[in-house]
Amino acid sequence: MSLSRDIVIEVKEVSKSYATGGREVEVLRNISFAAGREFVAVLGPSGCGKSTLLRIIAGVEKPSRGEVVFHLDGKPSIGFVFQFPTLLPWLTVEENVLLPLMARGMSKKEALGNAYRALKIVGLYEFRDFYPNELSGGMRQRVNLARAIAVNPDILLMDEPFSNLDPLTAENLRSEILDIWLSSLLPIKTIIMVTHNVEEAVLMSDKIIVLSPRPATVVRIIENTLPRPRSRKASEVQELVDKVYEYVS
Amino acid sequence: MVRFFNTIIFGLTRITRELDELSEIYGVRGRLYITKIFIPSIMPSIVAGSISSSGGAWNASIVAEHIRLGELNIDVGGVGSLLSRYAEMGDMYGVVLTSLLMSVTIVVINKLLWARLVRKIGGTYVIE
Numbered sequence: 001m002s003l004s005r006d007i008v009i010e011v012k013e014v015s016k017s018y019a020t021g022g023r024e025v026e027v028l029r030n031i032s033f034a035a036g037r038e039f040v041a042v043l044g045p046s047g048c049g050k051s052t053l054l055r056i057i058a059g060v061e062k063p064s065r066g067e068v069v070f071h072l073d074g075k076p077s078i079g080f081v082f083q084f085p086t087l088l089p090w091l092t093v094e095e096n097v098l099l100p101l102m103a104r105g106m107s108k109k110e111a112l113g114n115a116y117r118a119l120k121i122v123g124l125y126e127f128r129d130f131y132p133n134e135l136s137g138g139m140r141q142r143v144n145l146a147r148a149i150a151v152n153p154d155i156l157l158m159d160e161p162f163s164n165l166d167p168l169t170a171e172n173l174r175s176e177i178l179d180i181w182l183s184s185l186l187p188i189k190t191i192i193m194v195t196h197n198v199e200e201a202v203l204m205s206d207k208i209i210v211l212s213p214r215p216a217t218v219v220r221i222i223e224n225t226l227p228r229p230r231s232r233k234a235s236e237v238q239e240l241v242d243k244v245y246e247y248v249s
Numbered sequence: 250m251v252r253f254f255n256t257i258i259f260g261l262t263r264i265t266r267e268l269d270e271l272s273e274i275y276g277v278r279g280r281l282y283i284t285k286i287f288i289p290s291i292m293p294s295i296v297a298g299s300i301s302s303s304g305g306a307w308n309a310s311i312v313a314e315h316i317r318l319g320e321l322n323i324d325v326g327g328v329g330s331l332l333s334r335y336a337e338m339g340d341m342y343g344v345v346l347t348s349l350l351m352s353v354t355i356v357v358i359n360k361l362l363w364a365r366l367v368r369k370i371g372g373t374y375v376i377e
Contacts, residue, residue: 058274060273060274078274080274080275082267082270082271082274084267086267086268086270086271088268088271088285088286088289089373089374090289090292090373090374091285095285099275099277099281099285100275100276100277102281103275103276103277103278103281104276131373133373151275
Protein backbone atom coordinates (compact mmCIF):
# COMPACT_ATOMS: atom_id res chain seq x y z
CA MET A 1 0.00 0.00 0.00
CA SER A 2 0.95 3.62 -0.40
CA LEU A 3 1.17 3.86 3.37
CA SER A 4 4.58 2.25 3.37
CA ARG A 5 5.89 5.66 2.36
CA ASP A 6 4.99 7.26 5.62
CA ILE A 7 5.19 4.57 8.18
CA VAL A 8 5.04 6.03 11.68
CA ILE A 9 5.56 2.99 13.89
CA GLU A 10 7.13 -0.32 13.15
CA VAL A 11 6.76 -3.17 15.58
CA LYS A 12 9.47 -5.64 14.68
CA GLU A 13 9.32 -9.24 15.86
CA VAL A 14 8.43 -8.28 19.38
CA SER A 15 8.31 -11.10 21.90
CA LYS A 16 7.76 -10.88 25.61
CA SER A 17 8.05 -13.44 28.37
CA TYR A 18 7.67 -13.05 32.09
CA ALA A 19 9.22 -15.18 34.76
CA THR A 20 6.58 -15.92 37.37
CA GLY A 21 7.04 -18.43 40.14
CA GLY A 22 10.11 -19.91 38.50
CA ARG A 23 8.28 -20.54 35.26
CA GLU A 24 8.62 -18.61 32.07
CA VAL A 25 5.32 -17.41 30.66
CA GLU A 26 5.33 -16.30 27.08
CA VAL A 27 2.89 -13.47 26.45
CA LEU A 28 3.80 -12.15 23.00
CA ARG A 29 5.47 -14.09 20.21
CA ASN A 30 6.98 -12.47 17.15
CA ILE A 31 4.53 -9.63 16.78
CA SER A 32 5.27 -7.58 13.67
CA PHE A 33 3.26 -4.87 12.01
CA ALA A 34 3.65 -1.37 10.70
CA ALA A 35 1.31 1.55 11.17
CA GLY A 36 1.14 4.66 9.06
CA ARG A 37 -1.03 7.72 9.54
CA GLU A 38 -4.02 5.63 10.40
CA PHE A 39 -6.29 4.22 13.07
CA VAL A 40 -5.12 0.75 14.02
CA ALA A 41 -7.22 -1.65 16.06
CA VAL A 42 -5.44 -4.49 17.82
CA LEU A 43 -8.05 -7.18 18.29
CA GLY A 44 -7.67 -10.19 20.50
CA PRO A 45 -9.30 -12.16 23.30
CA SER A 46 -9.12 -10.76 26.84
CA GLY A 47 -5.87 -11.46 28.60
CA CYS A 48 -3.94 -12.28 25.44
CA GLY A 49 -1.26 -9.70 26.11
CA LYS A 50 -2.71 -6.79 24.15
CA SER A 51 -2.12 -4.40 27.01
CA THR A 52 1.47 -5.59 27.34
CA LEU A 53 1.98 -4.84 23.66
CA LEU A 54 0.61 -1.36 24.22
CA ARG A 55 2.91 -0.80 27.17
CA ILE A 56 5.85 -1.90 25.06
CA ILE A 57 4.88 0.57 22.34
CA ALA A 58 4.55 3.26 25.01
CA GLY A 59 8.09 2.46 26.05
CA VAL A 60 7.40 1.61 29.68
CA GLU A 61 8.11 -2.05 29.21
CA LYS A 62 10.99 -3.65 27.38
CA PRO A 63 10.36 -6.47 24.92
CA SER A 64 12.31 -9.67 25.52
CA ARG A 65 13.17 -9.69 21.85
CA GLY A 66 12.51 -7.39 18.94
CA GLU A 67 12.01 -3.65 18.91
CA VAL A 68 9.60 -0.82 18.24
CA VAL A 69 10.83 1.80 15.79
CA PHE A 70 9.31 5.26 15.40
CA HIS A 71 9.76 7.15 12.17
CA LEU A 72 9.38 10.61 13.61
CA ASP A 73 11.60 13.60 14.16
CA GLY A 74 12.79 13.39 17.71
CA LYS A 75 11.27 11.53 20.60
CA PRO A 76 7.64 10.55 20.00
CA SER A 77 5.01 12.20 22.15
CA ILE A 78 2.61 9.53 23.33
CA GLY A 79 -0.86 9.93 24.78
CA PHE A 80 -2.32 7.00 26.66
CA VAL A 81 -5.98 6.35 27.39
CA PHE A 82 -6.22 3.82 30.21
CA GLN A 83 -8.88 1.17 30.44
CA PHE A 84 -10.04 2.69 33.71
CA PRO A 85 -10.15 6.48 34.10
CA THR A 86 -7.14 6.33 36.47
CA LEU A 87 -7.73 9.83 37.78
CA LEU A 88 -6.30 11.11 41.03
CA PRO A 89 -9.34 11.67 43.28
CA TRP A 90 -7.65 14.47 45.22
CA LEU A 91 -7.02 16.56 42.11
CA THR A 92 -9.61 18.47 40.13
CA VAL A 93 -10.30 17.63 36.50
CA GLU A 94 -7.99 20.45 35.43
CA GLU A 95 -5.17 19.38 37.75
CA ASN A 96 -5.48 15.79 36.55
CA VAL A 97 -5.06 16.91 32.94
CA LEU A 98 -2.17 19.19 33.93
CA LEU A 99 -0.18 16.47 35.67
CA PRO A 100 1.50 14.89 32.58
CA LEU A 101 2.22 18.35 31.20
CA MET A 102 3.95 19.39 34.40
CA ALA A 103 5.86 16.10 34.36
CA ARG A 104 7.20 17.19 30.98
CA GLY A 105 8.43 20.41 32.49
CA MET A 106 6.03 22.61 30.56
CA SER A 107 5.56 26.16 31.84
CA LYS A 108 2.38 26.69 33.84
CA LYS A 109 0.93 29.03 31.24
CA GLU A 110 1.57 26.73 28.31
CA ALA A 111 0.33 23.72 30.26
CA LEU A 112 -2.91 25.52 31.16
CA GLY A 113 -3.44 26.44 27.52
CA ASN A 114 -3.04 22.84 26.47
CA ALA A 115 -5.23 21.52 29.26
CA TYR A 116 -8.06 23.96 28.52
CA ARG A 117 -7.96 23.15 24.84
CA ALA A 118 -8.10 19.41 25.53
CA LEU A 119 -10.96 19.88 27.99
CA LYS A 120 -12.87 21.97 25.45
CA ILE A 121 -12.41 19.27 22.82
CA VAL A 122 -13.93 16.61 25.07
CA GLY A 123 -16.63 19.04 26.24
CA LEU A 124 -15.61 19.19 29.89
CA TYR A 125 -14.22 22.72 30.10
CA GLU A 126 -17.10 23.80 32.35
CA PHE A 127 -16.31 20.93 34.70
CA ARG A 128 -12.62 21.76 35.12
CA ASP A 129 -12.96 22.55 38.84
CA PHE A 130 -14.87 19.36 39.65
CA TYR A 131 -13.37 16.40 41.40
CA PRO A 132 -13.47 13.00 39.65
CA ASN A 133 -15.94 11.53 42.14
CA GLU A 134 -18.43 14.24 41.21
CA LEU A 135 -18.48 13.07 37.59
CA SER A 136 -20.21 10.19 35.85
CA GLY A 137 -18.27 7.23 34.49
CA GLY A 138 -18.47 8.53 30.94
CA MET A 139 -17.22 11.96 31.98
CA ARG A 140 -14.31 10.46 33.89
CA GLN A 141 -13.33 8.50 30.81
CA ARG A 142 -13.45 11.73 28.82
CA VAL A 143 -11.06 13.33 31.33
CA ASN A 144 -8.81 10.33 30.73
CA LEU A 145 -9.00 11.12 27.01
CA ALA A 146 -8.42 14.84 27.58
CA ARG A 147 -5.32 14.06 29.61
CA ALA A 148 -4.01 11.94 26.74
CA ILE A 149 -4.62 14.52 24.02
CA ALA A 150 -3.36 17.44 26.12
CA VAL A 151 0.23 16.26 25.63
CA ASN A 152 -0.17 16.90 21.88
CA PRO A 153 0.58 13.29 21.08
CA ASP A 154 2.00 12.02 17.80
CA ILE A 155 0.65 8.67 18.77
CA LEU A 156 -2.45 7.98 20.79
CA LEU A 157 -2.61 4.60 22.51
CA MET A 158 -5.93 3.39 23.88
CA ASP A 159 -6.35 0.34 26.06
CA GLU A 160 -9.93 -0.92 25.71
CA PRO A 161 -11.20 2.59 26.39
CA PHE A 162 -14.89 1.73 26.10
CA SER A 163 -15.01 -1.64 27.82
CA ASN A 164 -16.12 -0.24 31.17
CA LEU A 165 -18.81 2.12 29.96
CA ASP A 166 -22.47 1.47 29.42
CA PRO A 167 -23.28 0.86 25.73
CA LEU A 168 -24.84 4.27 25.12
CA THR A 169 -21.99 6.25 26.70
CA ALA A 170 -19.49 4.06 24.87
CA GLU A 171 -21.20 4.77 21.56
CA ASN A 172 -21.09 8.52 22.15
CA LEU A 173 -17.45 8.47 23.14
CA ARG A 174 -16.56 6.36 20.10
CA SER A 175 -18.02 8.90 17.74
CA GLU A 176 -16.39 11.74 19.66
CA ILE A 177 -12.98 10.12 19.33
CA LEU A 178 -13.57 9.50 15.63
CA ASP A 179 -14.58 13.13 15.19
CA ILE A 180 -11.40 14.30 16.89
CA TRP A 181 -9.36 11.92 14.77
CA LEU A 182 -11.01 12.74 11.44
CA SER A 183 -11.12 16.51 12.02
CA SER A 184 -7.31 16.66 12.26
CA LEU A 185 -7.79 19.10 15.11
CA LEU A 186 -4.78 17.59 16.78
CA PRO A 187 -1.40 16.52 15.44
CA ILE A 188 -2.15 12.85 16.18
CA LYS A 189 -0.58 10.75 13.43
CA THR A 190 -1.50 7.30 14.54
CA ILE A 191 -4.03 5.81 16.93
CA ILE A 192 -3.52 2.31 18.21
CA MET A 193 -6.52 0.96 20.06
CA VAL A 194 -6.58 -2.33 21.83
CA THR A 195 -10.00 -3.97 21.94
CA HIS A 196 -11.79 -7.28 22.14
CA ASN A 197 -14.86 -5.92 20.43
CA VAL A 198 -14.97 -6.91 16.74
CA GLU A 199 -17.70 -4.45 15.78
CA GLU A 200 -15.87 -1.60 17.44
CA ALA A 201 -12.69 -2.45 15.52
CA VAL A 202 -14.54 -2.59 12.21
CA LEU A 203 -16.45 0.65 12.79
CA MET A 204 -13.47 2.70 13.91
CA SER A 205 -10.23 1.52 12.37
CA ASP A 206 -8.33 1.60 9.09
CA LYS A 207 -6.40 -1.52 9.93
CA ILE A 208 -7.25 -4.44 12.15
CA ILE A 209 -4.54 -6.61 13.63
CA VAL A 210 -5.99 -9.87 14.87
CA LEU A 211 -4.06 -11.57 17.66
CA SER A 212 -4.32 -15.17 18.81
CA PRO A 213 -4.73 -16.23 22.46
CA ARG A 214 -1.64 -16.63 24.62
CA PRO A 215 1.05 -16.44 23.54
CA ALA A 216 -0.26 -13.76 21.23
CA THR A 217 0.80 -14.00 17.61
CA VAL A 218 -0.45 -12.01 14.65
CA VAL A 219 -3.16 -14.09 13.01
CA ARG A 220 -4.06 -11.65 10.32
CA ILE A 221 -3.75 -8.02 9.34
CA ILE A 222 -6.88 -6.68 7.68
CA GLU A 223 -6.94 -3.38 5.80
CA ASN A 224 -10.29 -1.78 6.51
CA THR A 225 -11.10 0.56 3.64
CA LEU A 226 -14.83 0.84 4.22
CA PRO A 227 -16.02 4.40 3.56
CA ARG A 228 -16.77 6.62 6.57
CA PRO A 229 -19.06 7.34 8.28
CA ARG A 230 -19.76 3.69 8.85
CA SER A 231 -23.07 2.45 10.04
CA ARG A 232 -23.46 -0.63 12.16
CA LYS A 233 -26.31 -1.74 9.92
CA ALA A 234 -24.58 -1.32 6.54
CA SER A 235 -24.22 -4.66 4.80
CA GLU A 236 -20.53 -4.19 3.98
CA VAL A 237 -19.83 -3.47 7.65
CA GLN A 238 -21.70 -6.60 8.63
CA GLU A 239 -19.75 -8.61 6.07
CA LEU A 240 -16.43 -7.43 7.41
CA VAL A 241 -17.55 -8.10 10.99
CA ASP A 242 -18.42 -11.66 10.00
CA LYS A 243 -15.12 -12.09 8.23
CA VAL A 244 -13.14 -10.81 11.20
CA TYR A 245 -15.09 -13.07 13.57
CA GLU A 246 -13.83 -16.02 11.54
CA TYR A 247 -10.22 -15.03 12.18
CA VAL A 248 -10.85 -14.42 15.84
CA SER A 249 -12.42 -17.77 16.56
CA MET B 250 4.19 6.56 67.77
CA VAL B 251 4.53 2.90 66.84
CA ARG B 252 0.87 2.75 66.06
CA PHE B 253 1.23 5.83 63.90
CA PHE B 254 4.03 4.33 61.82
CA ASN B 255 2.30 0.98 61.54
CA THR B 256 -0.75 2.57 60.01
CA ILE B 257 1.35 4.59 57.60
CA ILE B 258 3.17 1.49 56.43
CA PHE B 259 -0.16 -0.17 55.74
CA GLY B 260 -0.92 2.94 53.73
CA LEU B 261 1.95 2.27 51.35
CA THR B 262 0.06 -0.61 49.82
CA ARG B 263 -2.62 1.88 48.84
CA ILE B 264 -0.40 3.21 46.09
CA THR B 265 -2.12 0.98 43.67
CA ARG B 266 -1.01 -0.60 40.46
CA GLU B 267 -3.19 1.91 38.67
CA LEU B 268 -1.42 4.95 40.05
CA ASP B 269 1.92 3.31 39.36
CA GLU B 270 0.90 2.85 35.78
CA LEU B 271 -0.18 6.46 35.49
CA SER B 272 3.10 7.79 36.82
CA GLU B 273 5.05 5.36 34.66
CA ILE B 274 3.32 6.22 31.39
CA TYR B 275 3.41 9.97 31.90
CA GLY B 276 6.80 10.08 33.57
CA VAL B 277 5.59 11.58 36.85
CA ARG B 278 8.68 11.42 39.04
CA GLY B 279 10.57 13.16 41.81
CA ARG B 280 8.96 16.05 43.60
CA LEU B 281 5.84 15.95 41.45
CA TYR B 282 5.33 12.27 42.30
CA ILE B 283 5.85 12.86 46.02
CA THR B 284 3.48 15.84 46.25
CA LYS B 285 0.75 14.82 43.82
CA ILE B 286 0.66 11.05 44.18
CA PHE B 287 2.63 9.66 47.11
CA ILE B 288 1.58 11.89 50.00
CA PRO B 289 -2.10 12.23 49.02
CA SER B 290 -2.45 8.50 48.56
CA ILE B 291 -1.24 7.76 52.08
CA MET B 292 -3.30 10.61 53.58
CA PRO B 293 -6.13 8.34 54.81
CA SER B 294 -3.57 6.26 56.66
CA ILE B 295 -1.86 9.31 58.09
CA VAL B 296 -5.17 10.51 59.49
CA ALA B 297 -6.18 7.09 60.77
CA GLY B 298 -2.76 6.71 62.35
CA SER B 299 -2.96 10.14 63.95
CA ILE B 300 -6.38 9.45 65.43
CA SER B 301 -5.44 6.13 66.90
CA SER B 302 -2.06 7.26 68.23
CA SER B 303 -3.39 10.51 69.69
CA GLY B 304 -6.04 8.49 71.52
CA GLY B 305 -3.34 6.22 72.85
CA ALA B 306 -1.16 9.14 73.82
CA TRP B 307 -4.05 10.83 75.63
CA ASN B 308 -4.73 7.66 77.64
CA ALA B 309 -1.10 7.18 78.55
CA SER B 310 -0.54 10.78 79.58
CA ILE B 311 -3.63 10.82 81.78
CA VAL B 312 -2.52 7.74 83.61
CA ALA B 313 1.01 9.09 83.93
CA GLU B 314 0.01 12.43 85.43
CA HIS B 315 -0.21 11.17 88.96
CA ILE B 316 1.92 8.32 90.22
CA ARG B 317 2.40 7.28 93.84
CA LEU B 318 4.94 4.58 94.56
CA GLY B 319 5.55 4.28 98.29
CA GLU B 320 7.41 7.46 99.26
CA LEU B 321 7.71 8.60 95.64
CA ASN B 322 4.94 10.95 94.65
CA ILE B 323 4.86 12.40 91.15
CA ASP B 324 2.16 14.82 90.21
CA VAL B 325 2.37 16.90 87.06
CA GLY B 326 -1.13 18.25 87.36
CA GLY B 327 -3.98 17.97 84.86
CA VAL B 328 -7.22 16.14 84.50
CA GLY B 329 -5.63 12.71 85.04
CA SER B 330 -4.06 13.65 88.31
CA LEU B 331 -7.24 15.38 89.43
CA LEU B 332 -9.23 12.23 88.74
CA SER B 333 -6.74 10.08 90.51
CA ARG B 334 -6.62 12.31 93.60
CA TYR B 335 -10.43 12.52 93.82
CA ALA B 336 -10.52 8.72 93.63
CA GLU B 337 -7.97 8.45 96.45
CA MET B 338 -9.97 10.82 98.60
CA GLY B 339 -13.16 8.89 97.82
CA ASP B 340 -14.86 11.99 96.44
CA MET B 341 -17.47 10.43 94.16
CA TYR B 342 -18.93 13.78 93.16
CA GLY B 343 -15.49 15.03 92.07
CA VAL B 344 -14.75 11.87 90.08
CA VAL B 345 -18.03 12.02 88.16
CA LEU B 346 -17.69 15.73 87.45
CA THR B 347 -14.09 15.40 86.24
CA SER B 348 -14.94 12.40 84.06
CA LEU B 349 -17.82 14.31 82.56
CA LEU B 350 -15.58 17.27 81.83
CA MET B 351 -13.02 15.00 80.22
CA SER B 352 -15.64 13.25 78.07
CA VAL B 353 -17.00 16.55 76.84
CA THR B 354 -13.50 17.72 75.93
CA ILE B 355 -12.86 14.52 73.96
CA VAL B 356 -16.15 14.78 72.12
CA VAL B 357 -15.42 18.39 71.22
CA ILE B 358 -11.96 17.51 69.92
CA ASN B 359 -13.44 14.63 67.92
CA LYS B 360 -16.13 16.76 66.39
CA LEU B 361 -13.95 19.76 65.62
CA LEU B 362 -10.80 18.05 64.48
CA TRP B 363 -10.97 14.34 63.68
CA ALA B 364 -14.48 14.11 62.27
CA ARG B 365 -13.77 17.02 59.95
CA LEU B 366 -10.51 15.49 58.80
CA VAL B 367 -12.10 12.11 58.19
CA ARG B 368 -14.91 13.69 56.20
CA LYS B 369 -12.48 15.61 54.05
CA ILE B 370 -10.20 12.65 53.47
CA GLY B 371 -13.01 10.18 52.95
CA GLY B 372 -14.56 12.41 50.32
CA THR B 373 -11.64 12.94 48.02
CA TYR B 374 -8.64 10.92 49.06
CA VAL B 375 -10.01 7.42 48.96
CA ILE B 376 -9.38 5.50 45.78
CA GLU B 377 -12.28 3.37 44.70
